[in-house]
Amino acid sequence: MKSDIDSLMQAANLDAILVSGSAQHNPTMFYLTGGAHMTHGELIKKRGEEAVLYYSPMERDEAARTGLPTRNLMDYNYQELLKESDGNAAQATAKRYKQMLSELGIESGRMAVYGKVEAGPSYTVLTALQQLMPEIEIVGEMGRSVLLQAMETKDASEAERMRRMGQITVEVVDRVASFLQEHKAKDGILVKADDQPLTIGDIKKKISAWVAGLGVENPHGVIFAIGHDAGVPHSTGNPEDLLQLGKTIVFDIFLQEPGGGYHYDFTRTWCLGHAPEAEQKLYDDVKFVFDDIMGGLEANAPFPLLQKRTCDLFEEQGHPTIQSDPRTQEGYVHSIGHGLGLNVHEQPSARGKGNLLKPGVVVTIEPGLYYPEKGMGVRIEDTVYVREDGEIEVLAEYPHDLVLPISKT
Template structure:
């Protein structure tokens, strides 16, 4: 949580957090500022001090909406002055300008941790130039478990309510899609529209986007609506021109967020239109069994990875090959059991091979459980996913309930 940041800075000997980029679609920034329309700002947080936003003058009204302390560059650091001094060399001007600004902010011999989603070419050039101007400053990047990712891993009550609200939006839309599919005509084993033309995946996704936007949400990472073979490849988003054929498994994985890059929800159901083959029914029943079993066995303060191992054990007993036994497998249980989520759709804690000592089921986390079985050679994929909150009292709670039915009835 945000209240952990100063302690984490102390533990990791970080003097300054530097968060750069937009106030939209930029998780580490939005964590501090909320979602507003400023495209390029710099937020600094010194240890044991409140954050402060430095901004171009044009952005003054938007940054003020953050409620944080703000400071326009123009008052103290007019760029034209530095550009003149640098005789038109813009990078030199920018880095001396930044140096003046670091000196003003007392960031001159410090460990500065960098954050933000931004053009890496630009940012790398800036950091290189700054290192020349300020050799005493050490810039710190994080490969994983960044200080802010650690803080963000546990959620405040307000954050949980935002995620729950996105869960409500998600299940509303899933219900609308189910209802829509149930009410189409069938021709040649496919759903068709009023004109008798087969409905495509693209059309379903467009409706999903419209329904999301109507509810103040968005799907910046897309939506998976993958049928048959495509369902068998976990990150195949579905063929836009694919038809909705009866009996084929559909993996419908929807992970929307608050419009502009806010909190995510993550949810999957597997459906068959009209009927399911025995084989799909069997795999679906197995996945659902593991889903319930894992959720029932979750305990606070256990490594998340334990439950990936447990899921693999359960699937192995059912006769499936698993990624835990054989890393480069493409059929069977080839995914990890879940991941944390929040302002990123994937964040700590993790459960896969790279999970570490910080990937613990800590009270306050929000995470997914999403067992699946993947057989692309048989045109089958099955995944079931819910988003779960581990509350401060140690209880696990699915944030948005929805039935697990495999078969979506269709009109005869």
């Protein structure tokens, strides 16, 4: 978590970090500023010292609200630096960084760079800065960076924000369930008052409006896929599809705080009205594994062991898995879960050594089985928090039932 950053920097032999870009929709800047409403900023942290936030004058108040020590970018006289660099903007920007770094006593050592930025100017400026300050080694970490390691475990306030997103998520899910149940069935499909069929596009529009009305974001869309599409994990659902009774509907929703903040990730599978035998059996198989994994969750367990156990259990049931056949497109074809936070997928991963369910992690648990050719798929997903005391908390409770009764005909 945030309080680990200094020790993580030490372990990675980093003396400073530099974060650039907007504080919105930019996970690392959002993380360190707490989600300030700043369209552009710079943040420099020297190991062992508080991060300093640099702002444009019009965003002074937003910067101040972060509680971080702040400085005005205008005080570095960019126009002067530009003139002295013969109009070379990259040189001028690098010189401004040099001033900022020198003021903080960062003159040598290793400095990692972060932030969601345009590749071209970023590369040019960092290359210029590297030449201007050869005694500093500019480090662009691949993979598990220091900040991703810090973000892996959540403190109480982060967990509370994700809990709140969970509450909003189940509120939306509940509205969708009620909305579906308000409709009558005719000839095996849900229809509106005028007997015209309800479509998945109609449902998605409702979801968008509810999500917006609740003041949160849905940046990656929502999966609401029926029948064949429910059997394709990455299909988001065809807007023109009708709501047939007795077909599996995979409803996967991953909302985010406005401005690119914390996520919640959640999936239910529904059959409207009734579940035919094959659909019920598929659900029972997934629910059995879901309950087994959820019941066995323990702090500090290796996350990849859960992936192995999931594959073993599905194989015992007779399903192909990516363990038995890495190229299978049927059966169990993905990972048991992933870390969740400011990124939809972050640390820990259910693949690879060293990924433990440390106290503080928030992970999804989402077994699923997919048979597109048979026109069905089932996934059940909850998001859990491994609390500091080692207890496992489902951040938002909601029934797992397969059948959504439709009483009107």
